[in-house]
Amino acid sequence: MNGLKIMSREEWQAFVDKLINEDARQVVGPRSKGEKFVFDQLDSADELRLDHDVTILPPKKYFLPTHEDLMTYDLKHPFNVKGTQEVEPRVIIGMHPYDIKALLQMDKIYLGDNVDTNYKARRDNTLIIASDILTVSENSFAASMDSITVGTGFDLLVTVLGDKVAVQVGSEAGQELLAKYGNATDASQDVQGQVDALRNALPSKYSKKAPSPDQWTDLLSKHQENGVWDENSKKCLECGSCTMVCPTCYCYDVDDVSSLDLKEGARMRTWDGCLLREFTLIGSGEIFREDVKERYKHRFYRKGMHLPKRYGDVACVGCGRCVSACLPDIADPSQLMDKLSQSPSDVAKHLEIPKQSVTTPVEGNLLVPEPATIRSVETLTDHEKLFVIELDSGKPLGHSPGQFVEVSIFGIGEAPISVSSAPGGNTFEMVVRKVGDVTEKLHGMKSGDKVGIRGPFGHGFNTGAMKGKNVLFICGGLGIVPARSLINFVIEHRMEYGQVMILYGCKEPSEFLFKTDSANWMAREDIQHITTVDTCREEDAGAWDGEVGLITTIMPLVTFNPEQTIAVVVGPPVMYKFVIRDLKNMGVPDDNIMVSLERRMKCGVGKCGHCQMNGVYVCKEGPVFTYKDIKDLPEAI
Amino acid sequence: MKPRVAFFDFGCCEGCQLQIANLEEDILKLLDIVEVVSFREVMKEHSDEYDIAFIEGSIERPMDEEALKEIRENAKILVALGACACIGGVNKLRGEWSVEEVRKEVYEIADPKDIEGNPYFDLLPNAKAADEVVKVDAYIPGCPIDRAEFGRVVTSVALGKTPKLPRYPICVECKKNENVCLFEQGKFCLGPITRAGCNSACPNHNSPCEGCRGYLDEPRLEAAKDVIEKYGFTLEEMLKAFNMFNFKKEGY
Numbered sequence: 001m002n003g004l005k006i007m008s009r010e011e012w013q014a015f016v017d018k019l020i021n022e023d024a025r026q027v028v029g030p031r032s033k034g035e036k037f038v039f040d041q042l043d044s045a046d047e048l049r050l051d052h053d054v055t056i057l058p059p060k061k062y063f064l065p066t067h068e069d070l071m072t073y074d075l076k077h078p079f080n081v082k083g084t085q086e087v088e089p090r091v092i093i094g095m096h097p098y099d100i101k102a103l104l105q106m107d108k109i110y111l112g113d114n115v116d117t118n119y120k121a122r123r124d125n126t127l128i129i130a131s132d133i134l135t136v137s138e139n140s141f142a143a144s145m146d147s148i149t150v151g152t153g154f155d156l157l158v159t160v161l162g163d164k165v166a167v168q169v170g171s172e173a174g175q176e177l178l179a180k181y182g183n184a185t186d187a188s189q190d191v192q193g194q195v196d197a198l199r200n201a202l203p204s205k206y207s208k209k210a211p212s213p214d215q216w217t218d219l220l221s222k223h224q225e226n227g228v229w230d231e232n233s234k235k236c237l238e239c240g241s242c243t244m245v246c247p248t249c250y251c252y253d254v255d256d257v258s259s260l261d262l263k264e265g266a267r268m269r270t271w272d273g274c275l276l277r278e279f280t281l282i283g284s285g286e287i288f289r290e291d292v293k294e295r296y297k298h299r300f301y302r303k304g305m306h307l308p309k310r311y312g313d314v315a316c317v318g319c320g321r322c323v324s325a326c327l328p329d330i331a332d333p334s335q336l337m338d339k340l341s342q343s344p345s346d347v348a349k350h351l352e353i354p355k356q357s358v359t360t361p362v363e364g365n366l367l368v369p370e371p372a373t374i375r376s377v378e379t380l381t382d383h384e385k386l387f388v389i390e391l392d393s394g395k396p397l398g399h400s401p402g403q404f405v406e407v408s409i410f411g412i413g414e415a416p417i418s419v420s421s422a423p424g425g426n427t428f429e430m431v432v433r434k435v436g437d438v439t440e441k442l443h444g445m446k447s448g449d450k451v452g453i454r455g456p457f458g459h460g461f462n463t464g465a466m467k468g469k470n471v472l473f474i475c476g477g478l479g480i481v482p483a484r485s486l487i488n489f490v491i492e493h494r495m496e497y498g499q500v501m502i503l504y505g506c507k508e509p510s511e512f513l514f515k516t517d518s519a520n521w522m523a524r525e526d527i528q529h530i531t532t533v534d535t536c537r538e539e540d541a542g543a544w545d546g547e548v549g550l551i552t553t554i555m556p557l558v559t560f561n562p563e564q565t566i567a568v569v570v571g572p573p574v575m576y577k578f579v580i581r582d583l584k585n586m587g588v589p590d591d592n593i594m595v596s597l598e599r600r601m602k603c604g605v606g607k608c609g610h611c612q613m614n615g616v617y618v619c620k621e622g623p624v625f626t627y628k629d630i631k632d633l634p635e636a637i
Numbered sequence: 638m639k640p641r642v643a644f645f646d647f648g649c650c651e652g653c654q655l656q657i658a659n660l661e662e663d664i665l666k667l668l669d670i671v672e673v674v675s676f677r678e679v680m681k682e683h684s685d686e687y688d689i690a691f692i693e694g695s696i697e698r699p700m701d702e703e704a705l706k707e708i709r710e711n712a713k714i715l716v717a718l719g720a721c722a723c724i725g726g727v728n729k730l731r732g733e734w735s736v737e738e739v740r741k742e743v744y745e746i747a748d749p750k751d752i753e754g755n756p757y758f759d760l761l762p763n764a765k766a767a768d769e770v771v772k773v774d775a776y777i778p779g780c781p782i783d784r785a786e787f788g789r790v791v792t793s794v795a796l797g798k799t800p801k802l803p804r805y806p807i808c809v810e811c812k813k814n815e816n817v818c819l820f821e822q823g824k825f826c827l828g829p830i831t832r833a834g835c836n837s838a839c840p841n842h843n844s845p846c847e848g849c850r851g852y853l854d855e856p857r858l859e860a861a862k863d864v865i866e867k868y869g870f871t872l873e874e875m876l877k878a879f880n881m882f883n884f885k886k887e888g889y
Contacts, residue, residue, distance in 0.1 A: 234860070260663050
């Protein structure tokens with residue numbers, strides 16, 4: 001790019017006014033609101049406050065709005081979905097370096113893989129005129145976070161130098177904008193010197209300091225049991241303000257809002273925050289991070305450990321917005337990290353993220369479901385039905401065993417459901433337990449009805465690792481559903497495996513799923529199949545010919561070489577602990593144990609944040625993990 | 638057949654029904670999916686055959702309790718509309734005085750003969766929220782109700798989706814609306830412990846939240862007390878604000 005340019009203050013004002021009046025794009029910048037500042041539309045250059053210290057919300061709101069329609073639907077023709085809304089082209093003036101740095105982090109998340117269509121459209125249609133910091137916010141510690149100057153991520157960067165304004169060009173688009181509306185000349189060496197001096201003087205203006213970001217991950221790994229987590233979380237209002245004002249927070253929630261005549265509606269996305277109680281709530285009512293202390297901790301671990309491990313940057317730029325927004329004064333990362341650095345450390349735990357993340361092949365908008373038709377419905381028990389689904393495109397789903405899909409009913413919402421059939425064929429099967437609104441509605445649907453499907457998502461079972469080995473399935477309750485996809489796959493390729501053992505238990509005979517499959521497995525010489533129920537009432541005893549007792553009671557009935565056996569464990573959260581304990585006692589190595597976990601997988605593409613266990617996205621790295629990969633994650637089992 | 642809807646009011650100002658009447662064109666959309674059989678604010682006809690009953694107001698008298706129980710028996714779905722029906726609201730303030738004192742204050746010049754033994758003047762010891770008398774299936778809180786939320790709850794009920802109220806405080810919406818925090822302006826705001834869903838209506842106009850939507854199910858009271866102390870508010874200011882819509886609520 002060309003060198004530094006210079007214009008007078010009047011010429012700068014004229015440039016901004018021309019931009020506002022003559023350019024078709026919306027022009028926004030920091031304006032005053034009470035004693036604070038907010039990014040808002042500019043109607044004249046006089047409103048622009050380049051001397052602002054910080055705005056209440058970051059300019060993130062222009063890329064990931066507080067509320068947006070992801071798609072609009074017509075309830076009479078639910079799949080005539082209109083995707084991304086028209087994006088308003090925009091010029092943002094006055095973005096500070098820390099906000100640019102935060103936006104570049106956001107790009108890695110939303111544009112890196114599983115690209116978010118709406119975010120990309122806004123990013124492509126926005127020009128950024130950054131500005132050097134003139135006034136330092138009292139709550140900011142951006143100097144410690146290396147985010148008070150920035151070299152990329154802007155189209156133009158302006159520095160107000162008294163009655164002059166220096167302009168650095170950062171892109172061709174910025175160059176064009178300057179040429180079209182501005183009257184800038186080449187700056188002398190002297191001007192560059194003044195800009196450098198202004199930037200060099202900045203760090204000393206920050207009275208608030210934080211431990212250097214390259215220490216954060218280490219500090220957090222060594223202080224998981226520190227008393228500060230208890231002490232501070234007791235004071236937490238759980239108001240979510242710290243996450244709402246954060247320029248690097250990106251979690252969201254989605255809800256269907258229909259018009260009063262129920263003719264149409266919009267699937268809306270809005271900001272969500274991990275401090276809020278219902279963040280990890282799933283359809284069955286379970287909340288995975290119920291303790292406020294764990295939620296309080298999660299925010300810091302995300303910023304200082306999980307996101308750095310995944311994307312390479314500490315997800316805090318030191319803007320200090322959370323410091324201002326937090327009424328009980330406990331959200332301040334600089335204070336917290338400082339406290340940790342002064343405490344004796346406990347045993348370091350690193351909470352690694354397994355490297356088995358799956359990127360969904362991009363084909364258009366990942367959040368828009370494709371139409372599919374229910375081909376048949378079979379009632380399995382009082383609570384479960386089996387659905388055979390065919391995509392209207394006629395294409396096979398293309399899943400691997402253990403993956404899931406997001407099933408969509410417009411007006412109600414979406415739910416993650418495991419695929420229970422083996423790969424192949426033009427239809428696929430899923431078993432749905434009636435636990436929430438979407439599944440309740442599904443239970444009322446019949447052959448020929450339409451649903452929306454997204455996916456398949458997630459990392460399934462590593463079938464390659466099982467070849468030539470014995471396979472031991474241990475399934476509890478609904479766990480048989482995702483496992484069945486693998487069981488039938490293994491049976492189709494029976495010659496490639498050693499012993500095949502299928503242990504299946506459920507609460508009582510009435511909850512027993514896949515009776516036909518079970519009978520077939522039972523009949524085969526080359527499969528050992530044992531079933532059990534936790535309890536069996538007397539009146540059911542005649543019809544029940546399996547065992548009675550917990551799943552762990554039938555485990556000793558099979559014998560195998562533990563080193564040569566892959567154990568596939570799928571069941572309710574409570575089952576894992578006991579089954580895995582017994583498997584370990586039998587000598588099965590940790591990386592021979594595969595588990596499939598259930599969380600709130602809302603987006604399926606590693607963005608919305610709801611399914612995270614510590615730093616692991618269950619929708620991306622999971623739902624299938626080896627026990628070795630997750631045994632040290634406090635939130636996993 | 639469209640579900641039949643009836644509106645009933647007890648101790649209230651009928652402002653919440655007025656909010657619905659004020660939906661204007663949108664009310665026509667509503668009539669596409671329901672048949673309104675009783676709605677005093679907009680029509681004079683009345684029928685006792687209905688599927689969905691909207692209850693406005695708090696329950697003041699034994700005769701109201703009986704009426705509400707009867708409505709409950711007739712309706713498949715009963716919805717509490719507005720602060721008075723959802724939490725008792727301002728009507729509960731009369732709990733500060735005895736029934737006799739209240740009657741004397743209000744009907745001082747009336748002939749005692751007209752009042753004694755007359756069921757219209759027979760008050761319960763204090764006003765009750767609808768769910769203190771019967772089972773309530775859905776709530777649309779607020780004083781008055783928020784029309785957008787009314788739409789969300791009604792469409793949810795109609796589509797068979799569980800109508801869900803936020804379980805997080807007003808602060809979430811207030812931040813999204815980029816308001817300057819009222820605490821920072823030295824004002825006492827109930828936002829941190831009040832259930833969201835109104836799109837932070839009052840703070841958007843720089844007025845503190847008064848808690849008309851009721852408190853959160855699990856409010857962080859100890860944390861809130863610390864904050865109140867930190868900002869230097871007095872006990873008197875606090876109680877005044879607390880009692881307005883949530884009179885002497887347990888734990889506060």
